[in-house]
Amino acid sequence: MQTGAGDLGHLTGLVRPNKAHSGHPPTSVLFPPPEPVTEDAYLYKYLQHCFFSGSYAALYLHQKETESQSQHLTMKLVISGATGFVATELIRQSLSNSSITSVVALARRPITVPDNLGPEADTSKLKTVVLEDFSKYPDDVRKQLENADACIWTLAITPSKSKSMPWDEVYRVCHEYTMAGLKTTFESSKVASESTPFRFLYMSGIAAERDQTKTPRFMPKYSLMRGETENQVLAFASSHPGKIEATVAKPGLITQPGSIHHWLRSTLLWYVISLPSISVVEIAAAMLDQVVNGFEKDPLMNEDLVRIGQRVLHESS
Numbered sequence: 001m002q003t004g005a006g007d008l009g010h011l012t013g014l015v016r017p018n019k020a021h022s023g024h025p026p027t028s029v030l031f032p033p034p035e036p037v038t039e040d041a042y043l044y045k046y047l048q049h050c051f052f053s054g055s056y057a058a059l060y061l062h063q064k065e066t067e068s069q070s071q072h073l074t075m076k077l078v079i080s081g082a083t084g085f086v087a088t089e090l091i092r093q094s095l096s097n098s099s100i101t102s103v104v105a106l107a108r109r110p111i112t113v114p115d116n117l118g119p120e121a122d123t124s125k126l127k128t129v130v131l132e133d134f135s136k137y138p139d140d141v142r143k144q145l146e147n148a149d150a151c152i153w154t155l156a157i158t159p160s161k162s163k164s165m166p167w168d169e170v171y172r173v174c175h176e177y178t179m180a181g182l183k184t185t186f187e188s189s190k191v192a193s194e195s196t197p198f199r200f201l202y203m204s205g206i207a208a209e210r211d212q213t214k215t216p217r218f219m220p221k222y223s224l225m226r227g228e229t230e231n232q233v234l235a236f237a238s239s240h241p242g243k244i245e246a247t248v249a250k251p252g253l254i255t256q257p258g259s260i261h262h263w264l265r266s267t268l269l270w271y272v273i274s275l276p277s278i279s280v281v282e283i284a285a286a287m288l289d290q291v292v293n294g295f296e297k298d299p300l301m302n303e304d305l306v307r308i309g310q311r312v313l314h315e316s317s
Helices: 005-012 039-050 055-071 085-094 139-145 167-188 220-238 260-273 280-293 302-316
Strands: 075-080 100-107 126-130 150-153 198-203 244-250 253-255 277-279
Touching: 075 085, 075 280, 085 100, 085 280, 126 139, 139 167, 150 167, 150 280, 167 198, 167 220, 198 220, 198 280, 220 244, 244 280, 253 280, 277 280, 277 302, 280 302
Parallel strands: 075 100, 075 150, 100 126, 150 198, 198 244, 253 277
Antiparallel strands: none
16 A cells, blocks of 8 residues: 555654645755755655654655566566466466566477467567476576576476376476476576575465375375475575575466366366366466565465456456
């Protein structure tokens, strides 16, 4: 909530002197008349004078600085698994997000610009980087990742597809690729020269189990593996305090708006196993909001993602 002079006056019990006659702050020992004083400067000095700690003045100034920074925010975002269902929607929305000035799409094959772009979409922001093996990053790929501010990692093998694949391959894609991608994007980021930490958002799943002593009911081996990947992502961030922030998104069933098939499936799963769902539009909006504005919490459960996503979509409508 934006705090104005009237709000501060209410909080502190102070009433701003009337400026109606002159159009400028009143002349006094604190405010000599030679040159006009802006309202922000006036409020800051006035509150500093009244409170030795200057806490209210500092709060007001911080809010103004935060507003100014958000208006000029720029971000280079890396999206992995760029040909996937969720990543495609992430790219579509990010091209219309003015805070995101560069989108690097990591994929095994070149991608095309998503359909149904908004009127404000800027396709020149999109750069496709083809990477055949996500455990190895050649110098030319690392060059494309330089100065990244954040990464949303969506690359994984889904539970249903994992049943028909060798476990070694499932583990390699879901776990080893994630950790290699985390380390590489972090090393290539601009953290070394900036005060803002690199942000890494790992998209996992609601059934992933971090407690490795438990035996999950749903695909225990797979769920424990995904949970251990979450643990290692967070541990990596903890080992670099102030340099990187990480969180995990744990959605339920991700659906396509307007799809009868998705609606029937999500309804059935809700009644059978109480699996919550979220639309791909909502989860993409939520994850983009979190990497741009900062992580609200960890983990981001399905209900958190729905709440954030719906708020973002409502504000942009």
